[in-house]
Amino acid sequence: MDLMDRFRQGDRRALARLITHVENGTPVGRAAMRELYGATGRGRSIGVTGPPGTGKSTLVDQLASVFRKEGLRIAIVCVDPSSPFTGGAILADRVRMRHLQDDPEVFIRSMASRGALGGLSRATGSVLKVLDAFGFDVILLETVGVGQGEVEVVREAETCLVIEVPGLGDGIQAIKAGILEIGHVFVVNKSDNPGADRVAEQILTMLSLNPVPPPWQPPVVQTVATKGAGVEDLARQVRRHWEHLDAQNLRREHLGRRRIADLAEILKCRALGAASQRVLSRPEYSELRRKVELGQMDPYEAADRLLPFDGIEEWRLP
Amino acid sequence: MPDSQTKIRVIVAKPGLDGHDRGAKVIARALRDAGMEVIYTGLRQTPSQIVQTVIQEDAYCLCISILSGAHNHLFPEILKLLGEADVQDVLILGGGIIPPEDVPALKKLGVSEVFGPGTSTSDTVKYIREHVQPRA
Ligand SMILES: Nc1nc2c(ncn2[C@@H]2O[C@H](COP(=O)(O)OP(=O)(O)OP(=O)(O)O)[C@@H](O)[C@H]2O)c(=O)[nH]1
Ligand SMILES: [Mg+2]
Numbered sequence: 001m002d003l004m005d006r007f008r009q010g011d012r013r014a015l016a017r018l019i020t021h022v023e024n025g026t027p028v029g030r031a032a033m034r035e036l037y038g039a040t041g042r043g044r045s046i047g048v049t050g051p052p053g054t055g056k057s058t059l060v061d062q063l064a065s066v067f068r069k070e071g072l073r074i075a076i077v078c079v080d081p082s083s084p085f086t087g088g089a090i091l092a093d094r095v096r097m098r099h100l101q102d103d104p105e106v107f108i109r110s111m112a113s114r115g116a117l118g119g120l121s122r123a124t125g126s127v128l129k130v131l132d133a134f135g136f137d138v139i140l141l142e143t144v145g146v147g148q149g150e151v152e153v154v155r156e157a158e159t160c161l162v163i164e165v166p167g168l169g170d171g172i173q174a175i176k177a178g179i180l181e182i183g184h185v186f187v188v189n190k191s192d193n194p195g196a197d198r199v200a201e202q203i204l205t206m207l208s209l210n211p212v213p214p215p216w217q218p219p220v221v222q223t224v225a226t227k228g229a230g231v232e233d234l235a236r237q238v239r240r241h242w243e244h245l246d247a248q249n250l251r252r253e254h255l256g257r258r259r260i261a262d263l264a265e266i267l268k269c270r271a272l273g274a275a276s277q278r279v280l281s282r283p284e285y286s287e288l289r290r291k292v293e294l295g296q297m298d299p300y301e302a303a304d305r306l307l308p309f310d311g312i313e314e315w316r317l318p
Numbered sequence: 319m320p321d322s323q324t325k326i327r328v329i330v331a332k333p334g335l336d337g338h339d340r341g342a343k344v345i346a347r348a349l350r351d352a353g354m355e356v357i358y359t360g361l362r363q364t365p366s367q368i369v370q371t372v373i374q375e376d377a378y379c380l381c382i383s384i385l386s387g388a389h390n391h392l393f394p395e396i397l398k399l400l401g402e403a404d405v406q407d408v409l410i411l412g413g414g415i416i417p418p419e420d421v422p423a424l425k426k427l428g429v430s431e432v433f434g435p436g437t438s439t440s441d442t443v444k445y446i447r448e449h450v451q452p453r454a
Contacts, residue, residue: 012373012374013373013376013403013404013405016373016374016375016376017376017453019376020327020376020453024324024325082355083350083351086350086351086352086353087325087353088349088350088351088352088353088354088355088356089350089355089356090346090347090350090356090358091355091356091357091358092357092358092360094357094358094359094360094371095358095359095360096360101363101367101370101371102364102366102367102370107374108371108374109374109375110355110357110375112325112355114325
């Protein structure tokens with residue numbers, strides 16, 4: 001039976017293999033995305049982001065366990081950084097996902113960032129769609145822990161949890177610019193450590209500085225992920241956000257924005273692919289490159305000869 | 319062997335009751351430094367958890383590290399479960415402390431190679447590169 005048929009029948013090995021194809025951008029993967037795209041947009045997506053070691057994986061484990069008790073089918077995607085030098089990666093988020101590993105209704109996939117910035121890998125969005133099309137009710141996405149405005153996650157996930165902890169640094173500086181805008185729910189994890197109340201207060205204060213009160217006021221939840229404390233409350237706030245999205249028709253807006261972003265991404269890839277293929281295959285390319293290398297020609301001059309850039313937007317492909 | 323575009327994904331698993339995972343971490347780092355993507359499971363994984371991880375992560379290779387002496391029980395169990403799940407294209411390697419006299423039986427079960435404490439990590443890297451089956 002072919003891979004897509006097995007996928008449609010709910011075969012988890014076919015799902016896993018298809019994700020590999022999509023992650024590697026193979027022809028099978030590309031064809032599958034085209035086929036599955038129309039079947040996406042059903043599952044709820046939750047992004048989990050925050051600085052390294054704040055307890056994202058432990059929280060995902062706990063939150064997923066709460067949803068499992070409610071009978072929801074859960075998929076988890078965890079992204080860890082690839083080494084910029086070797087391209088290798090150690091993907092260790094599973095170590096903290098102890099409660100889920102014997103549950104046949106949970107599917108966990110680790111991904112390396114493969115050079116992409118912004119906390120995700122280039123294929124992460126597509127992998128989420130594959131999981132969505134497979135029929136998971138909730139898809140949790142743990143980003144690389146960089147903690148400075150992983151805007152990418154907002155594009156892929158309709159509900160974003162931002163994790164902070166006490167003791168990371170003093171005061172307002174510790175909560176990095178850009179992170180306030182992306183959070184729908186803020187979590188102060190490791191609340192068993194001193195200073196948690198202060199961090200929660202600081203977040204609330206900063207949120208209240210917003211001159212126009214948004215229709216959704218992000219709540220701040222305190223948790224101790226290792227003990228599961230506060231996790232029921234966190235799950236409740238996530239549900240509240242779902243209800244808000246549904247009531248305001250915001251879900252449709254989010255999906256619309258994501259579809260447009262997908263189109264832009266596909267066009268960008270194609271344009272880049274087409275242009276670089278033509279440029280790099282031109283006979284004078286290696287000579288010009290050599291001149292640039294030796295400092296005999298500046299890179300702008302070389303680029304003008306390889307890919308003339310007319311005026312503002314007229315691109316003449318040679 | 320997969321082409322250079324395809325990342326080799328390897329699981330480093332620690333079944334059984336071993337109290338520490340220094341050796342497993344050393345091999346995980348060596349594989350990462352060789353450009354592979356290493357999924358690390360942490361301590362005390364059950365055979366069924368390891369098999370679920372192999373399936374979900376669609377790994378090319380599974381390295382099982384055992385120090386506790388339970389290899390003659392754990393390897394057959396893991397291989398049995400892999401067989402039941404019809405997983406056939408994953409390269410299975412053993413490591414940790416496994417007496418040489420036990421190795422032939424493990425190989426008969428489907429373990430491709432066993433790397434003892436003396437093996438250099440570069441031998442393991444080379445072995446994986448040469449023996450993983452092509453994928454996606
Ligand atoms: N004291 C305390 N420790 C915690 C809590 N939550 C997680 N930890 C510990 O913090 C460490 C990091 O937890 P992870 O869940 O791996 O954190 P993470 O954010 O996923 O880490 P990265 O993915 O590496 O960025 C582990 O040792 C956890 O046991 C908590 O609420 N309190
Ligand atoms: Mg993590």
